[in-house]
Each structure stands twice: as structure tokens, then as C-alpha cells.
Amino acid sequence: MLVIQNIAKTFNPGTVNEKQALSGLSLQLAAGDFVTIVGSNGAGKSTLFNAIAGDFYVDEGSIALDGQDITYLPAHKRSRQIGRLFQDPMRGTAPHMTIEENLALAAGSGGWFSPMTKADRKRFQDRLALLDMGLEDRMRQPVGLLSGGQRQALTLLMATMNPPKLLLLDEHTAALDPGTAEKVLKITRDVVAQHKITTLMVTHNMKNALELGNRTLMMDSGHIVLDVQGEERAGMTVNDLLERFRAGAGKDLDNDRILLSD
Known part of the structure; x- marks a missing residue:
């Protein structure tokens, strides 16, 4: 491969x-x-x-x-x-854009030039809910307001929204506290296994x-x-x-x- x-x-x-x-x-x-x-x-x-x-x-x-x-x-x-995540949680997302706008760009839908559909938002909410971080209820908040762990989990979701080869x-997870790092690793394991x-x-x-x-x-x-x-x-x-x-x-x-x- x-x-x-x-x-x-x-x-x-x-x-x-x-x-x-x-x-x-x-x-x-x-x-x-x-x-x-x-x-x-x-x-x-x-x-x-x-x-x-x-x-x-x-x-x-x-x-x-x-x-x-x-x-x-x-x-x-x-x-x-090829999808990629870095050590710095600040990389990989646009901090002044909302969670749903970041996901729309990653998914190749919606964004600046075309409105997001209800189906898009439902898809994003369902994916965010899998993170178990409550982000599905904060989709219109700027990403810059998220913690490092939340942002890294979101970046992982974005990198695999359309599963890469x-x-x-x-x-x-190196820049995260131990508890948050463990949670992001679990999300990583689950996402990788789900999409193979x-x-x-x-x-x-x-x-x-x-x-x-x-x-x-x-x-x-x-x-x-x-x-x-x-x-x-x-x-x-x-x-x-x-x-x-x-x-x-x-x-x-x-x-x-x-x-x-x-």
C-alpha cells in the first residue's frame, strides 16, 4: 500500500x-x-x-x-x-472559523461559497457526537475557543472526514495533559479502526x-x-x-x- x-x-x-x-x-x-x-x-x-x-x-x-x-x-x-496531524493543536484548523465551517471545508461541502445543507449539519453533528466532548452542541462557536484536546480531536475528525489512504x-498527543492525551488516543484508535x-x-x-x-x-x-x-x-x-x-x-x-x- x-x-x-x-x-x-x-x-x-x-x-x-x-x-x-x-x-x-x-x-x-x-x-x-x-x-x-x-x-x-x-x-x-x-x-x-x-x-x-x-x-x-x-x-x-x-x-x-x-x-x-x-x-x-x-x-x-x-x-x-494523505491526512496529517501535528504535535501543535493549533495547526490544522482555522481558529476564527466555526466548528461547522472547519468541518465543511474538510468535507468539501458548504464553506464560503455555498450554504451547508441540513444533511451536512446532521452528518457533522453525528461525527462530533462520537468524540464525546459535547462539540456537537457548539458547532457555531469559533474553533479558537476550544481547548487543546478538543481542537486536536476536531483536527483528527477533519483529517478523516473523507478517509485518506x-x-x-x-x-x-504530546502537547496534551495525560488525561486528554489518553482520550485523544482512544478516539484515534476508534477512528482508524472504523475506517480501516x-x-x-x-x-x-x-x-x-x-x-x-x-x-x-x-x-x-x-x-x-x-x-x-x-x-x-x-x-x-x-x-x-x-x-x-x-x-x-x-x-x-x-x-x-x-x-x-x-
Whole structure:
């Protein structure tokens, strides 16, 4: 479904700031895979997402989505097939527009130039009710008045209003308090399962990395150093992950944020 072959990316080549962010990275996802990714800062996780989303073109290799070569497809065309959430809850929504206006834009209905129908509003209310946050009763309030967790849940709903072929979740709960983060993760799990969306999720929480989805990757220095799934993953603990990372990367994981996560 997603096929990445030997991609590489170097920023600022030939300068003192040269940085090889990805090197010979290959990855294949089957339709419906929910893959969690763990790695220290600078491991290449967000760079991988940026390459998939088309924020830049890779220097080498290829990226194909659902049989289509998207290696040199512009980002705005990829966005029709790829949904994405970021760590910052403020990204992904228009704060001065109402909840229903944001949903209308995401759904491709209503908006500025054509009125929303009763059917549109009913559809939005029904989807919002699934979040169990009371947003279905606040559809005409500006999104800027929502809490971070409410806004991130709304962004997830918008990204999957027309289910994408691929969903990229870039530490989308990291800026939320633990209770809200847990609720957004549950919503994430439910939405992904309901629509059978192929998903890549970066997380700093190793316990979540093992509990969510069906496959876990660990990255270091622009490489995938661990890829576990199935029975092997089902029996793994956080300590097992750390040991396997040490074996694959040749060093200990030294990111306190990851190591101290619950």
C-alpha cells in the first residue's frame, strides 16, 4: 500500500551545516496497517513524514502510495490522499472559523461559497457526537475557543472526514495533559479502526507504541533499526524494546523524554 524504497535526504549539502537526515530508508506498509514509530530527536521521524507528505523531494529513492508513484508529486496533490496531524493543536484548523465551517471545508461541502445543507449539519453533528466532548452542541462557536484536546480531536475528525489512504500522526498527543492525551488516543484508535485507515504514528511513549496498532518501528540516525509485529511484538515489554534498540543501533537510547514516559 505504501512502498518506500531506499530514500535519502541531506539538508544543506556541501556546507558546515550539512545534515544527512535519511539514508537508504526502505519501508512497506500493507493496507490497514497501524504502525507506531519511536526514536530520539534527530532520528529522522518527522523528516520521514515530511518526505511522505511532499514537504520536500527526496535526493534518492522512491515513494509509492496505493500503486501510484508520488516521489515527485507536489504536496498539495498528495494532501488529497494523505491526512496529517501535528504535535501543535493549533495547526490544522482555522481558529476564527466555526466548528461547522472547519468541518465543511474538510468535507468539501458548504464553506464560503455555498450554504451547508441540513444533511451536512446532521452528518457533522453525528461525527462530533462520537468524540464525546459535547462539540456537537457548539458547532457555531469559533474553533479558537476550544481547548487543546478538543481542537486536536476536531483536527483528527477533519483529517478523516473523507478517509485518506494514509494518515500521519506526528506526536499528536504530546502537547496534551495525560488525561486528554489518553482520550485523544482512544478516539484515534476508534477512528482508524472504523475506517480501516493505514496509519503511521510517531510517539515518545514506548508503552503506547507497543499497545497501539499492529507494528512498531524504532529509528536512529535516519535509519529504521527495529521493525517488530505479530507474536514477537505482542510479547514485548518496554525493556525488550530498549534492548532491541541497543542491538540494532549499537548504542543505548538516550532520550530522557522517551525513557521517562509512562
